Amino acid sequence: MRIHSNDNVELDIATGQKKALRDIKEGEKVIKYGEAIGHATCDIKEGENVHMHNVKSDIGFEVEFNVKPEGVERTDFKERTFMGYLRENGQVGIRNELWIIPGVGCINSVARRLAAATGAKALCHPWGCSQVGDNLERTGRLLASLARHPNAGGVLVLGLGCENNTLNSMKERLKDAGDRIRFLNIQDCEDEIAEGTKILSELAENMKKDKRVELPISMLKVGLKCGGSDAYSGVCANPLVGRVAERLYGMGSICLMSEVPEMFGGEHLLLKRTISQKLFDKAESMMKRFRSYYAKHGEGVADNPSPGNHAGGITTLEEKSLGCIQKGGDVPVVNVLEMGERSSAQSGLQLVDGPGNDLISVTNLAASGAHMVLFTTGRGTPFAGPIPTVKIASNSRIAGLKPHWIDFDSSPCIENGFDKATDELLDLVIAIAEGKNTKAEDHGYYDISLFVDGAIL
DSSP states (O other): OOOSTTOSEEEOTTTOOEEESSOBOTTOEEEETTEEEEEESSOBOTTOEESTTTEEOOOOSOOOOOOOOOOOOOOOOOOOEEEEEEOTTSOEESOOEEEEEESSGGGHHHHHHHHHHHTOEEOOOSOSSSBOHHHHHHHHHHHHHHHTOTTEEEEEEEEOSSSSSOHHHHHHHTTTSOTTEEEEEGGGSSOHHHHHHHHHHHHHHHHTTOOOEEEEGGGOEEEEEEOSOOTTIIIIIHHHHHHHHHHHHHTTOEEEEOOGGGGTTTHHHHHTTBSSHHHHHHHHHHHHHHHHHHHHTTOOGGGOSOHHHHHTTOOSHHHHHHHHGGGGTTOOEEEEEOTTOOOOSOSEEEEEOOOSOHHHHHHHHHHTTOSEEEEEESSOOOOOOSSOEEEEESSHHHHHHOTTTOSEEOTTHHHHOSHHHHHHHHHHHHHHHTTOOOHHHHTTOOOOOOOOOSOBO
8 A cells, every 4th residue: 555656665454564665775765654754774675574674763853844834724614513511611521520639649549549439530640749840830730730621520639738739739720710629638637538528529419510511513622642553553543533633623623632752753744734933933842842851861762663663563753753643634733732731712733742651641631621532543552541532443453352442443444435434433522522431431441640850859
């Protein structure tokens, strides 16, 4: 399968491996998706396998982008609606859940006991103490943004009493969040389980009045993520999600995408879609800053892809990135967000700072306001974040082997095209927005993880 007319390799659909379409000389660029994915480290004969043994990435720490912002013309689609929860502050939720957010990892066990007793969701993590400076600030900002998430009808923020991320600092961050958020410092009460259960019961009682109402799909915010990618991810699963993203944008919705290191090698294609020079500069700065982050820690920029990606047929980071960014379709880039920064109301693609790590990335998308995440995978994963995480398989093998993980199989797109699957996946997005469980929700799977970069005391 030749993906782009300029390619000098093709995808062997049966194996997921790349084959040379013609002789490729040592040092010559290897082209897939119409873009360079590295260079040949030796002469490659027509028909030979093209992978790690004869291709090397060209990505380094320094980069200059010789493109200009062009934006994208909008294609409008017929507006649709969904049944969601309209909060008093005007935000919209697609779930009405009870959340417990510990401000420090020392009290995770208390949060879990309270969750087990009340049916709440405990968003546990190991941080909040022994952190300083920007590291501490980021943790507080991310946790506060999660506490504001409209998928939660009630939130109990727990503090211990001696941590760096103090309960008072969390109260200050959430001072205008309304009465659906409550606080408990457990060193200050005799029986933290009884007191926490009492508060959660009161919140649950208040949530009974919340009812779904009909809302425009333009109020929906959808995160885009891939994990455990394989050679088919960039051929069917990610392009399919990209087509759904285009539909959502055409109806006025917001899409959010993170995993900055998995833009490396494809950044120029995203930068061209920024809608202004100011936004171009902000996105470029974020991308270069993450390269500097690797340099600071003495790590190679191209150490990604993972062993699982390599086994699935992905050779270089450029190849992974060029497949990865297809999740954004042809949607214009309208905003760039820091970790924990809430999304703006502007329809389009909003880029969220952060690494490619699945747990951290989905947490960042949730903290920025995504109601759900469309998560493509070729290798398969049971993982889910604190918001509905829709697993989209890139191949029929993993879809058949793990039906209890996978919500949608995109592999028929390779032979049948994308039109039918785009309609079906969009229908699934709306059904999940209206309360249909993902497979991960059926099993009670959810986790969060926070980005840490700094001294730990």
